[in-house]
Every structure is written in C-alpha cells, then in structure tokens.
Amino acid sequence: MDRMLVVVFDNETSAYQGKSALQELASEGNIGVYAYAVLAKKADGTATIKQGDDSGPIGTLVGTTFGSLIGLLAGPVGVVAGAAAGMSAGAFADLSNESLGADFLDDVTKTLKPNKVALVAEIDEEWVTPVDTRMEAIGGTVFRRSVADVQDKVHDEHIAAMKADLAQMKAEHAQARADRKAKLQEKINALDTRIQAQLEKAKLRRDAAMVQAKAKADVQSVKAAAARARAS
Numbered sequence: 001m002d003r004m005l006v007v008v009f010d011n012e013t014s015a016y017q018g019k020s021a022l023q024e025l026a027s028e029g030n031i032g033v034y035a036y037a038v039l040a041k042k043a044d045g046t047a048t049i050k051q052g053d054d055s056g057p058i059g060t061l062v063g064t065t066f067g068s069l070i071g072l073l074a075g076p077v078g079v080v081a082g083a084a085a086g087m088s089a090g091a092f093a094d095l096s097n098e099s100l101g102a103d104f105l106d107d108v109t110k111t112l113k114p115n116k117v118a119l120v121a122e123i124d125e126e127w128v129t130p131v132d133t134r135m136e137a138i139g140g141t142v143f144r145r146s147v148a149d150v151q152d153k154v155h156d157e158h159i160a161a162m163k164a165d166l167a168q169m170k171a172e173h174a175q176a177r178a179d180r181k182a183k184l185q186e187k188i189n190a191l192d193t194r195i196q197a198q199l200e201k202a203k204l205r206r207d208a209a210m211v212q213a214k215a216k217a218d219v220q221s222v223k224a225a226a227a228r229a230r231a232s
Contacts, residue, residue, distance in 0.1 A: 001126065002034075004069055004104075007119040007140040008111045012040060012050060014138050015117040021134040022121060031131060032124035035066045039074050040117045047074040050117070066122045072105060073112065073120065104145040111141055159202075162195050 009015040015038050026033040038050045049070065112118050119140070125131060128144065135142050166188065173184040 001146055002122065002124050003144045003146050004065060005119075005121045005123050005131065006069075006073075006108045006112075006143045007135045008108070008143070009117050009119070009138070009140050012038070012117050014140065015040075015050075015119050017138045018119045018135055018140050021138065022119065022123070022131070025130055025134060030125075030127075034122040034124070036119065036121035037070055038117065038119055039070065041112055041114050043114045045114055049074060066120075069120060073108065073118065104143065108143050111143070159195060159198050162191060162198070166191050166195065 007015075007018050009018060019036060019038060022031070022033055022036060025031045039047055040050050041047050108118075119135075123131070131144075132142050169184055169188050169191065173181055173188060176184055
C-alpha cells in the first residue's frame, strides 16, 4: 500500500540514521521507497530541506502528494521544491484536504516543533512493524497516511453531498410555483454542472494514478537494478 511517511526526530544525526534504515529496509525487500527528504525545522519556525532523494525523475512522478507534503511542512522552501516537482503553489491547500487529510497534517505539525528534524517519504509497505521498529529504536515518532484512501473518501463524500442537494432541489422544483421554477432550474443546472466537473476530475485522477503507478514501478526496477549492479 502506498503511504506518506513522516518520522520526527530530535536531531539531524538520528534523522540520517532513519534515512539509512529506510534504505536498508528497501534493499531487504521489506518496503519500497519512491522518494524521501530530510527536513529540519529551525528555531524561528522556518524549515530547510537538508537532503533529498537522488533518483531524479521521481519528483515529477509523485509531486502531487510528496511535493505538496514537503511544501506544507517546509513553507516557502518546500513550495519551491513542490513547484519544481510539477506542483503549483495554489494546489497545496486542495491536496492537504483531499490527499493528505487535515488530521494527519495537524498531528505531524504538532510534533515537528522548532529544532526537530523530519524524514519525509513516500513508500510502499504491507506491514507497519518493520518501519516502526527501526524508527522507534533510534528515537523517531512515526506518522503515516494512505493517500489514496483519504482522497477517494473525501471526494466521494463531496459528490454524494452535492447529489443529495440536487435531489432536494429537483423535488422542490416539481412542487414550486411557476415564478420559482425558473430560479430553481438555474440552481439545478449550476449544481449539475459542478457535479459533472467533479466526476470528470475523479476520472482524470484515476487516469493519472495509473500512470504514476507504472512510473513508480519503473523507478523501483531501476533502483533494484542499480542495487544488483553494486552488489556484483
């Protein structure tokens, strides 16, 4: 399952140990790592990206979630990173609600206080124990969120709510007086247009997810090939 992972540490040394542990878990086949960054929170509340993944193209492949999370946690520096990965700054607010979940972001930001350091990653994992065990052993506090689950749930609930409003308006239209029918019909048409736009957005998101899934698999194959080459 694809997840966004944030592990908060007390210092950079522990964060880099966490990064190494994440890479080791990937080389052992326990998880897949698509992208990562080490982010340090300064005393004044601003943040700096201390180290990022060197895999290159993955930034453009997962920027819609990974880039947005970096942007939301790091502020202006992260916004630049997210934009470089194909994200516009204006999209971060939507992603925080639709992709990441406000509760997840709230939990992370409450723990990622000034002078703390976070390892941020997008990973594929079947079990949480391997990552949790390694990170907790070096003092990390682990947060994770399944991106697709949150995004689909929020989007489905949003469409369901609009469809309920549409059904109510149509019921009122059927019983309305002639002078009200025209105004209600305008509202019905406008809401129906919004619903169709949301349905199209969902289709585009599903299509993009399929492309990203293939791209992620290709990146994992490249990393695996490179690891085999180093081993030989």
